[in-house]
Amino acid sequence: MRLIRNLIGFVLVVALALMVLFPAAWTLMGSFKHLKDIVTTEAKFIFTPTLENYATIFSSVDIYKGVVNSLIISGVATLLGVIFGLPAAYALSKFKTKRTPDIMFFILSLRFMPPVAIAIPWISVWLNLNLFDTRVAVIVTYLITSISTIAWMAVAAFDRVSPQIEEAAYVDGYGQYEIFWRVSLPVAFKSLLGAVAYAFVVVWNELMIGLILTSSRSTTLPVVAAGYTSMGKEIPWGVLNAATVILAIPPILVLGLIAQFMSSVFKHRGSGVKG
Amino acid sequence: MEFIHIKDFRKIYDDNVAVLNNFNLDVRENEFVVLLGPSGCGKSTLLRMIAGLENITAGDLYIAGKRVNDARPRERNIAMVFQNYALYPHMNVYDNIAFGLRRMKMSEGEMQRRVEDASGLLGISEFHRKRPDQLSGGQQQRVAIARAIVKTPQVFLFDEPLSNLDAKLRNSLRGEIKKLHIKLNTTTIYVTHDQLEAMTLADRIVLMRNGKIEQAGTPDEIYNKPESMFTAGFIGTPQINFFPVEIQGEGNRPVAVGDGLRMPLPPESFNLNIGQKVVIGIRPSHIEMVGRNDGGAVATRVDMLENMGEETLVSFTLGSTPGVFLVLSDRAPNRSEEIFIRFMPNKLHVFVHDSSVSLRRKIG
Ligand SMILES: Nc1ncnc2c1ncn2[C@@H]1O[C@H](COP(=O)(O)OP(=O)(O)O)[C@@H](O)[C@H]1O
Ligand SMILES: [Mg+2]
Numbered sequence: 001m002r003l004i005r006n007l008i009g010f011v012l013v014v015a016l017a018l019m020v021l022f023p024a025a026w027t028l029m030g031s032f033k034h035l036k037d038i039v040t041t042e043a044k045f046i047f048t049p050t051l052e053n054y055a056t057i058f059s060s061v062d063i064y065k066g067v068v069n070s071l072i073i074s075g076v077a078t079l080l081g082v083i084f085g086l087p088a089a090y091a092l093s094k095f096k097t098k099r100t101p102d103i104m105f106f107i108l109s110l111r112f113m114p115p116v117a118i119a120i121p122w123i124s125v126w127l128n129l130n131l132f133d134t135r136v137a138v139i140v141t142y143l144i145t146s147i148s149t150i151a152w153m154a155v156a157a158f159d160r161v162s163p164q165i166e167e168a169a170y171v172d173g174y175g176q177y178e179i180f181w182r183v184s185l186p187v188a189f190k191s192l193l194g195a196v197a198y199a200f201v202v203v204w205n206e207l208m209i210g211l212i213l214t215s216s217r218s219t220t221l222p223v224v225a226a227g228y229t230s231m232g233k234e235i236p237w238g239v240l241n242a243a244t245v246i247l248a249i250p251p252i253l254v255l256g257l258i259a260q261f262m263s264s265v266f267k268h269r270g271s272g273v274k275g
Numbered sequence: 276m277e278f279i280h281i282k283d284f285r286k287i288y289d290d291n292v293a294v295l296n297n298f299n300l301d302v303r304e305n306e307f308v309v310l311l312g313p314s315g316c317g318k319s320t321l322l323r324m325i326a327g328l329e330n331i332t333a334g335d336l337y338i339a340g341k342r343v344n345d346a347r348p349r350e351r352n353i354a355m356v357f358q359n360y361a362l363y364p365h366m367n368v369y370d371n372i373a374f375g376l377r378r379m380k381m382s383e384g385e386m387q388r389r390v391e392d393a394s395g396l397l398g399i400s401e402f403h404r405k406r407p408d409q410l411s412g413g414q415q416q417r418v419a420i421a422r423a424i425v426k427t428p429q430v431f432l433f434d435e436p437l438s439n440l441d442a443k444l445r446n447s448l449r450g451e452i453k454k455l456h457i458k459l460n461t462t463t464i465y466v467t468h469d470q471l472e473a474m475t476l477a478d479r480i481v482l483m484r485n486g487k488i489e490q491a492g493t494p495d496e497i498y499n500k501p502e503s504m505f506t507a508g509f510i511g512t513p514q515i516n517f518f519p520v521e522i523q524g525e526g527n528r529p530v531a532v533g534d535g536l537r538m539p540l541p542p543e544s545f546n547l548n549i550g551q552k553v554v555i556g557i558r559p560s561h562i563e564m565v566g567r568n569d570g571g572a573v574a575t576r577v578d579m580l581e582n583m584g585e586e587t588l589v590s591f592t593l594g595s596t597p598g599v600f601l602v603l604s605d606r607a608p609n610r611s612e613e614i615f616i617r618f619m620p621n622k623l624h625v626f627v628h629d630s631s632v633s634l635r636r637k638i639g
């Protein structure tokens with residue numbers, strides 16, 4: 001019985017993994033194929049690999065610009081999200097009032113808004129300020145996302161820092177700010193790293209706002225990559241695959257951090273105390 | 276002279292219910308005071324107000340003659356040990372102990388010497404490089420105690436430090452806390468709901484109930500002269516027996532008459548009135564088996580026997596009221612056997628039936 005159950009479980013997990021991994025693997029393979037190996041009627045697993053797609057990308061001014069823009073915009077938006085989001089989250093976690101759930105819901109609700117609804121009003125703002133299609137404009141707009149994402153997740157991280165530990169530090173003679181820097185922040189660090197990584201990925205992957213608020217100078221990588229899909233029949237599939245691979249690298253790199261956040265948030269609260 | 280002076284303490288949390296009201300307590304220098312009481316009676320609240328972790332709604336707090344109502348914990352010169360250890364999980368044991376000293380800006384050498392001393396006292400020197408989560412609960416609490424004593428504070432505050440440990444560890448660490456107090460002689464306030472901890476550790480027990488002091492006194496006073504049924508019932512295991520009776524006169528001697536029970540009471544010990552309804556209290560170790568014709572003998576039957584090793588706990592019923600007593604195991608009766616028992620007269624407690632206040636005469 002048990003063997004059969006385990007077997008079914010194993011098969012299901014493998015099937016799920018294949019479903020998720022196959023397109024990813026196919027894309028990765030495609031990025032190393034010549035176009036003629038891609039545009040065939042039967043799927044080719046054996047082919048002569050080429051780096052020409054990557055060469056195209058790295059010699060393409062558009063893509064190079066997209067990578068730089070994406071790194072700067074996502075990086076700065078995440079950094080500012082940390083600077084504003086973490087103190088806000090700490091205050092929300094440690095000084096709870098009757099209004100705290102409402103404030104938390106408000107922060108979460110910022111993430112409900114469709115990107116188009118956020119972006120369209122900002123077009124006129126940035127046009128009027130003469131900042132349309134600048135990195136500053138895109139960064140400031142993304143702050144809505146990065147601050148709310150980081151603040152929301154960091155509240156959960158700070159909630160799990162036991163109040164007794166902070167009280168012990170208070171009795172040990174430390175003030176509120178020292179306790180934040182020397183105790184709460186380092187104790188919550190691993191979970192916070194996950195929150196920050198997640199916010200970075202959300203901003204990095206964002207397409208719609210980038211599409212609306214940029215036209216050429218400040219286009220982000222997803223916008224550039226999306227541009228290839230509108231080239232009619234002459235879609236350079238190999239290049240597109242290579243662009244996707246590059247686009248996916250940062251999120252995959254930070255995936256470990258996000259997983260750490262997830263597992264620490266869902267782990268039992270009483271951890272760290274042994275009987 | 277009192278070292279900690281608590282005057283008319285009042286505590287109201289956000290929900291507007293007074294947890295403490297007109298609470299007064301003095302603690303002498305070097306004294307070990309245990310705040311004992313059931314969960315929710317306000318022990319932790321009181322301790323945290325003394326520590327400076329909870330603000331004082333009204334009243335005054337003096338430590339060493341100085342009013343410290345608005346002082347931060349570090350200005351009160353106290354150290355505290357928490358129930359859940361509250362070690363800094365991101366620091367190793369050495370840094371945990373040294374953390375408070377770092378704030379005092381003392382030299383590395385002095386700090387190291389002090390940390391070594393404190394760890395030596397608690398037997399945790401070998402763990403200096405370990406993280407708290409690599410230690411057992413008992414070891415973690417030793418670290419927490421070392422962290423408290425290393426600062427050489429004027430006052431130690433303990434909030435149920437042994438409650439998260441298993442029975443065996445609890446006993447051994449309790450002994451060490453006692454030894455530590457004998458050695459360091461620091462004024463200590465210790466919170467617990469465990470009457471055995473209170474009895475074994477305290478110079479003075481302050482028994483609390485619903486935010487008020489039910490009775491304060493030495494363990495001996497609390498155990499032998501409880502002023503209320505609550506105190507009598509809270510202290511001692513197995514629990515004290517209570518039997519409701521009425522006082523009747525027999526000649527000039529008062530006699531307690533109840534369901535299946537009739538015994539003379541010593542009039543010199545209690546303020547008794549004929550016709551009064553009272554409750555007799557007698558501890559399980561103060562009931563003895565006697566012969567049928569001995570004075571004060573009461574007939575009953577053995578309901579159940581619980582062998583506890585050296586002694587056996589015998590259950591019986593008088594009328595409809597159940598009771599228990601302890602007897603040396605080699606003299607234990609048999610189940611269902613008819614026996615005669617006697618309540619030791621000088622160990623009796625008598626309480627008013629309605630108010631549950633003791634009727635013991637105050638001497639002097
Ligand atoms: N932070 C708080 N806010 C509101 N009520 C509290 C708070 N802390 C304790 N209480 C209430 O005060 C009472 C006494 O609690 P406490 O001092 O923790 O009791 P004990 O330590 O004796 O178990 C309880 O009824 C508890 O619910
Ligand atoms: Mg408590």
